Amino acid sequence: MTTAVTTPTERVTPLHRNRDFVLLWVGAAASNLGSTASLIAYPLLVLALTGSAFDAGLAGFFGLLPGLLLQLPAGALVDRWNRRRLMIWCDALRGLGVASVVAALALDRLGLPQILVVCFVEGTLTVLHGLAAHVAVPNLVPESQLALALSRNEARGRAASMLGTPLGGALFTLGRAVPFLADALSYLVSLVTLLLIRKDFEAEPRKDTGGRMADQIGEGLRWLWRQPFLRVTTLLVAGSNLMFRALFLVIVVMATRSGASATGIGVMLGFAGAGGVLGSLAAPWFRRRVPLNVLVIVANWAWAVLMGVIVLTSSQFVLAAAYAAMWFVGPVWNVALGSYQLAITPDRLRGRVLAAMSTLSNGALPLGALAGGLLLDTAGPQGAAAALAVWMLLLAAAATLARSVRRNHDTV
Incomplete structure (x- = not known):
């Protein structure tokens, strides 16, 4: 083997x-x-x-x-x-x-x-x-x-x-x-x-191919629950996923209201995607040099600050730059958390633990899509962006105050 x-x-x-x-x-x-x-x-x-x-x-x-x-x-x-x-x-x-x-x-x-x-x-x-x-x-x-x-x-x-x-x-x-x-x-x-x-x-070779699936799923969930840092960061990811899914629709509406054409909106989203690719390439540098707790806290505060920029700006270019910067931060967070999770999780549990984390974090995506539409209907694009900025501010504060986050100084 x-x-x-x-x-x-x-x-x-x-x-x-x-x-x-x-x-x-x-x-x-x-x-x-x-x-x-x-x-x-x-x-x-x-x-x-x-x-x-x-x-x-x-x-x-x-x-x-x-x-x-x-x-x-x-x-x-x-x-x-x-x-x-x-x-x-x-x-x-x-x-x-x-x-x-x-x-x-x-x-x-x-x-x-x-x-x-x-x-x-x-x-x-x-x-x-x-x-x-x-x-x-x-x-x-x-x-x-x-x-x-x-x-x-x-x-x-x-x-x-x-x-x-x-x-x-x-x-x-x-x-x-x-x-x-x-x-x-x-x-x-x-x-x-x-x-x-x-x-x-x-x-190692698979020794047990039987057993009740519910028991095996429960074993992965219990292991994740006993990891305070992973438990808290998974909930933080769920909260930020909700914000990002709602923000996508809000950004499109804000850009449209500011006079951007369909082509311009496509370029803006492509620019954001490029920011994500650059963040992915830069992620190992940050992971090697910055303690994990600092990465988690700073990433959430960076998103909160950039949400404030989105709320206050009336410029399409500033809007595009802030949105792309948010996409840059995302993979830095993902790689840091993902490498830590894989490193500490026993190989026999990795599939179940990753699935549990994905279920909790990605389950917020449809809620975010719904929240984005409701906020736009009730508060308009500027009000919706402000509400999402407040939500992100609360998440950043939660990341800062969480004891399990502050105590994790892991670096690779």
């Missing part, structure tokens, strides 16, 4: 020459780009087939629903099954599902029920694949490179989001089936890279 553990006297291979990590990164980059392209193509396809905006929204809902409902059981399965084999099956089945859309389009037999089933199945397999890929990283790289590896993964995801959406629209203009064919091929690339990886994705 090969692992990524090294002794102090061993020479550490540079990350870009770590064959297995590079293969995993490239495969995930391809599938992320393809999935993001199809994400925008699905509603375009449904609109073209049915002309119903509700049906288009339904397709998006079915694709995102597994991320809300299935994180906890998926985490248990990731800890129970062989992770690499699980990811291979996920890629194969995701590719077949998307290929069925291409085939049905070619035969002129595609209907909304098939699209909804494919969206749900693809979303479910993506949850499993994403959890397994994330918790496998500590077994492919030495601990000293964990933050760097996670920063590269963070940059990969943000770049895929930034590039995949316009790519999906461009491919759809070439033909309705083209973005889905590209997505199917991206899963094939990911599958091939997984087959070429030599190292194991587990620290």
